[in-house]
Amino acid sequence: MNRTVYIIFLFVFFLLLQVLILNNVLFLGYVNPYLYITFVFLYPLNTNQFPFLSLAFLLGLFVDAFSNSGGVHAFAILFIAYIRLFFIRTIFKKTPSDYLLFNLRQETFDKVFNYTAILTIIHHFILFSLINFSFYNLSNVVVNTLFSSAFTLVLYFLGSFIFKKKLT
Amino acid sequence: MQQLFYFFQKNKYFLFFLFLEIIAVALIINNHSFHKSKFISSTNYITGGLYEKSSELTEYLNLKERNKNLSEENTSLKNKLDQLYLMIDSISITKISDSLNHNQQYKYINGKVINNIYHKSDNFITINRGAKNGVSTEMAVINNKGVIGITDNVGPKFSRVQSILNSNSKINASFKNSNYFGTLIWNGKDYNITQLTDIPRQANFKIGDTIITGGRSTIFPKGIPIGTVADIPEKLSATNTINIKLFNDMANLGHIYIITNLNKKEIKTVENKNE
Numbered sequence: 001m002n003r004t005v006y007i008i009f010l011f012v013f014f015l016l017l018q019v020l021i022l023n024n025v026l027f028l029g030y031v032n033p034y035l036y037i038t039f040v041f042l043y044p045l046n047t048n049q050f051p052f053l054s055l056a057f058l059l060g061l062f063v064d065a066f067s068n069s070g071g072v073h074a075f076a077i078l079f080i081a082y083i084r085l086f087f088i089r090t091i092f093k094k095t096p097s098d099y100l101l102f103n104l105r106q107e108t109f110d111k112v113f114n115y116t117a118i119l120t121i122i123h124h125f126i127l128f129s130l131i132n133f134s135f136y137n138l139s140n141v142v143v144n145t146l147f148s149s150a151f152t153l154v155l156y157f158l159g160s161f162i163f164k165k166k167l168t
Numbered sequence: 169m170q171q172l173f174y175f176f177q178k179n180k181y182f183l184f185f186l187f188l189e190i191i192a193v194a195l196i197i198n199n200h201s202f203h204k205s206k207f208i209s210s211t212n213y214i215t216g217g218l219y220e221k222s223s224e225l226t227e228y229l230n231l232k233e234r235n236k237n238l239s240e241e242n243t244s245l246k247n248k249l250d251q252l253y254l255m256i257d258s259i260s261i262t263k264i265s266d267s268l269n270h271n272q273q274y275k276y277i278n279g280k281v282i283n284n285i286y287h288k289s290d291n292f293i294t295i296n297r298g299a300k301n302g303v304s305t306e307m308a309v310i311n312n313k314g315v316i317g318i319t320d321n322v323g324p325k326f327s328r329v330q331s332i333l334n335s336n337s338k339i340n341a342s343f344k345n346s347n348y349f350g351t352l353i354w355n356g357k358d359y360n361i362t363q364l365t366d367i368p369r370q371a372n373f374k375i376g377d378t379i380i381t382g383g384r385s386t387i388f389p390k391g392i393p394i395g396t397v398a399d400i401p402e403k404l405s406a407t408n409t410i411n412i413k414l415f416n417d418m419a420n421l422g423h424i425y426i427i428t429n430l431n432k433k434e435i436k437t438v439e440n441k442n443e
Contacts, residue, residue, distance in 0.1 A: 020222050023285075030287050049181045057188045061195075065215050067285060068292040068328060070199025071192035078192065082185040130196060131288050137356060 003044065011059055014039045019066035030144060033151040034073075036063055037123050038159070040081050041116055045088065045099035056081035069131065076126040080119045091115050105164070117153060124149045200290075200336075216282070216326035219294055223282040227422070234422045241312035274389050277301055277426040282326070286333050286418050289356035293317060293329040297426060303327050306387055308427040314393045314415040315339065315381060316424060327426075333359055333418055341394055341412075342382035343373055349382040352394065352412070359418050361398060365409040373397055379412050386432045 018036040025032055039059055043052055060074030067073070088094050091111055094102055104112055128141045128148075176183065227234075279297035297303050299322050309316045309329045317337065321328040330337055333354050341364055342349035348371035350364045364379060377397045383390025398413040429435075 020218075026287055032287065050184060053181070053184060053188065057192070060192070064195070065212070066219075066283075068199075068294075069288070069290075070197075071195030075189060075192035075196065078185065078188050082181070131290075133196075133200065133289070137289070140356075 007043065007055070010039055010042055011055060015059060015062050018063055023067060027151065028147075031147040031151055033148065033155050034124065034127065035152055035155050035159070036073075037077055037080065037120065037152070038156055040077065040084060040119065041104065041156075045085075045094075045102045047096055047099060049085075053078065053081055072127060072130040075130060076123045079126055080123045083122070084119065087115055087118060105160075113157075116156060117149070120152050120156075121145065121149045124152070212323060213325070216294060216296075216323065219283040220296055220326075223280070227280075230420065230422060233420070237312055238423065244312075273429065273431050275428040275430060277303065277428065279424050279426055281421040281424055284331075284419070284421050286331070286359045289335050291331045291333040292320075293331050293421065295319075295327050295329055295424060295426070296325070298323045298325040298327050300324050302428065303426055308388045308392075308429075309424055310388075310392055310427065311416065311421065311424045313417075314395065315388065316416065316418075316421065318387055319426065331418065332362060332414075339388065339394075340382040340384045341379050343371070344378040344380050346371065346373075348373075349384065350408075352379075360414055362395070362412050362414060363409050364397075364412050367408045367410065369408065373400070373410070375400060386429050386435050387427075389427060389429075 014036040018034065022033050022035055036059060040056055043055070046052060057074050057078045060077035061071065063073040063077075064071055088102070091114055092102070092107060104115075124145045125141070128144045132138075132141050277297060279295045279301075281293055282296050283294035285291045285293070293309075293316065295309070303319060303322055305319055305322055307319045309319060315332055317329040317331040317334070318339075319327045320330040332339060332352065335354065335356055337352075337354060339352040340349060341352040348368050350367040352362055352364055354362045367373075375397050379394045379396065381388040381390060381392040381394060393415050395412040395414040395416075398411040400410055
């Protein structure tokens, strides 16, 4: 598939999936998956980071516009988008020359799990702290982060299992 | 100078990242203050339009309950109308007020909820009425069961309502059987339970007492139902807070009314005369 088309498809697909379906899940009243961060995992690696950072920020901003939350999602997704390279370097041991051929599907499951779990938990923790916006109810933030991260990760791995052959 | 360019060249991604994060923080802070122009919200054409489309699809699922609510409301209105006819019959009206001045104090605009969020600590609702339909900011939003919130951001076709499930929401409320009043707030925990605070110490109340809007603000008319007293703390603290179980199921909202106070301007100018 053409790279630009693929990226635009990812952007629109995850935005609509998040705001129209996943924001209404509310399992047990408060556990909600935030699967749109898969955009950060699936975006192809590149040495020029400007388009990637801008698109991640825009995706967060759109999700914010739909859920009336200021810039909370934009902040959180941009943060994990920026630190993504660091984790790719430490977990997968990749150098900039490997970026073009890098593909999450060709890595072992334990490494991919570590990578996605760390990024998801960081994203959710930032997200819920900012939504809370005070030091009050801090236990709520931690509980929400853990449950929602688990939910997001389960959905992510189910999805990546189902779409294993396609969309590469 | 060259050092400076070198510095920018070396840290360009970090600086770009920092720049975007600062924008995000500015938007978050902007969102936490009431009454500011907010373009990142669910009232613009793209987000509002998409929500309207999706609510058109999903509203069929709740049609049965909406119909039940509407017919219940019709029944209660018909009953009230009958009582009024009886009053007109039995009391001779001596004074006829000037027909040029309208006697009506509140005007109702109907509308529908197209997006409803209730699981965060600052919740907003999007409705399908905007400035074109005569909605402006600081108008009351209710349905047949009770209060829902106050409009806070109005677009041409859609408006955003600050729901009572919002940490910034403060509504004057009183007991139905006495005139003691307090302030209705929400602690962000259960979306069926809000808190009534600052009640006078001498106020007597028991579990099950009805709470209504107090009519001390220019936004809500007096007597709109809110909920019932759910529990009473054993030891009353200084703030004197009790839990209120809402009549409304805030997770399931459909048709709503937006209330305009036609005398609001006059009340405001009279109250602010000495300032």
